[in-house]
Amino acid sequence: MNPFLSRLSGQNSWVVPVSIMALILGVMLNFAWITSTTRDDRLKRVTTGMADRLRTGGLDMIGEYSKMQEAMSALQKKVTQLENSMGSSDKESKMLNENLQEAKLFAGLVPVQGQGVKIVLSDAKSGDMTTEDVIIHDADVLKVVNELHAAHAEAISVNGHRVIARSSFRCVGPVIHVDNIPVASPITIIAIGNMEALFGGLNLPGGVLDEIRQTSPDMVSIEKLKSVHIEAYGGPTKTEFAIPVTAKSTEGSTEGKGE
Amino acid sequence: MILLPVLALVIGFSIPFLFKTGPITNFYGLYIGVACLAGLDSVLGGIRSGLEGKFHNDVFVTGFIANVIIALFLAWLGDQIGLDLFLVAVLVMGGRIYTNLSLIRRFVLTKWKDTQERTRLKEQQAQQAQSNG
Numbered sequence: 001m002n003p004f005l006s007r008l009s010g011q012n013s014w015v016v017p018v019s020i021m022a023l024i025l026g027v028m029l030n031f032a033w034i035t036s037t038t039r040d041d042r043l044k045r046v047t048t049g050m051a052d053r054l055r056t057g058g059l060d061m062i063g064e065y066s067k068m069q070e071a072m073s074a075l076q077k078k079v080t081q082l083e084n085s086m087g088s089s090d091k092e093s094k095m096l097n098e099n100l101q102e103a104k105l106f107a108g109l110v111p112v113q114g115q116g117v118k119i120v121l122s123d124a125k126s127g128d129m130t131t132e133d134v135i136i137h138d139a140d141v142l143k144v145v146n147e148l149h150a151a152h153a154e155a156i157s158v159n160g161h162r163v164i165a166r167s168s169f170r171c172v173g174p175v176i177h178v179d180n181i182p183v184a185s186p187i188t189i190i191a192i193g194n195m196e197a198l199f200g201g202l203n204l205p206g207g208v209l210d211e212i213r214q215t216s217p218d219m220v221s222i223e224k225l226k227s228v229h230i231e232a233y234g235g236p237t238k239t240e241f242a243i244p245v246t247a248k249s250t251e252g253s254t255e256g257k258g259e
Numbered sequence: 260m261i262l263l264p265v266l267a268l269v270i271g272f273s274i275p276f277l278f279k280t281g282p283i284t285n286f287y288g289l290y291i292g293v294a295c296l297a298g299l300d301s302v303l304g305g306i307r308s309g310l311e312g313k314f315h316n317d318v319f320v321t322g323f324i325a326n327v328i329i330a331l332f333l334a335w336l337g338d339q340i341g342l343d344l345f346l347v348a349v350l351v352m353g354g355r356i357y358t359n360l361s362l363i364r365r366f367v368l369t370k371w372k373d374t375q376e377r378t379r380l381k382e383q384q385a386q387q388a389q390s391n392g
Contacts, residue, residue, distance in 0.1 A: 013316070014305060014316075015309065019266075019267040020267070021264075021305065021323050022271065023267040023271035025295065025298040026267065026271020026273075028294060029268075030276070031291050
């Protein structure tokens with residue numbers, strides 16, 4: 001008689017049915033598994049506390065995003081090249097192109113280089129851990145960026161993401177979203193501008209960094225840099241609702257009348 | 260013997276990969292999560308009763324199906340009336356999983372200790388027989 005059969009019958013008869021059920025359970029577990037494709041869909045169905053846990057489950061989209069950003073910056077470079085080659089044909093188009101490049105520089109659509117400062121904000125490692133202040137919040141990042149703008153920073157990036165006029169900083173669970181891209185402590189802010197002015201503006205007594213330093217001095221580090229590189233903005237640039245106002249359409253418009 | 264259900268679990272988990280179906284995208288996925296817990300409880304209960312020699316096939320199969328269906332029903336009902344009723348299933352099943360696991364552990368431990376004791380006794384007897392002879 002088959003010794004394997006005899007082992008599975010009689011006293012050990014439970015092994016086969018339990019194994020079959022375990023097989024079904026395995027299939028069910030696979031169906032219930034949360035992956036990056038099902039996460040968003042599942043988030044809608046759960047309570048906020050659970051949603052936070054799910055979101056922290058894996059940020060593998062960051063890798064995906066950086067890949068797409070690379071592709072985007074390559075395409076942007078190509079566009080600039082094409083514009084330049086087209087602009088060199090005659091005088092008018094050359095002037096037009098110069099204007100265009102200026103506008104793109106202002107909008108943050110080209111990578112830039114120059115002197116500036118680098119600020120690193122990290123969660124406190126020591127000190128009174130009972131308060132909320134020991135964590136870097138979206139408001140801290142927002143304040144620093146605002147202060148940099150006030151000190152005439154010409155280009156700013158937060159953890160490699162270029163800050164543009166339409167950028168937003170939002171707190172989502174344990175991470176900060178910069179233009180819907182999750183970033184977490186330590187947060188590296190790089191700004192290009194007059195480095196003395198930027199450095200001085202941030203270190204104002206009672207200023208934004210001073211405030212954070214009062215909680216714990218090791219949360220902030222700032223250094224002047226002779227030359228830094230900031231990548232171009234890699235997010236969507238589509239405008240859906242705002243329509244440019246031409247000279248003609250201004251007549252009869254209700255702009256500024258508070259209707 | 261305990262390894263066979265574990266192996267089956269791994270095989271079952273990999274079957275959807277073979278057919279490229281993968282996790283369920285719509286909200287049934289959440290319900291299946293609760294059903295998974297019920298299934299896990301039943302399988303562990305089956306292993307326990309098997310080890311204790313009290314295994315009955317009909318009780319096991321109906322228990323598995325009933326547990327899964329009740330868990331699904333509670334989760335669905337909870338969604339309908341705005342109560343987190345699936346927590347009931349989670350707590351009960353979770354508690355039972357712990358009990359079952361501890362009983363299985365105790366059973367395996369006792370068995371292992373028994374074999375050790377037996378070999379020790381055998382060696383003792385052999386030694387005695389040697390010294391006597």
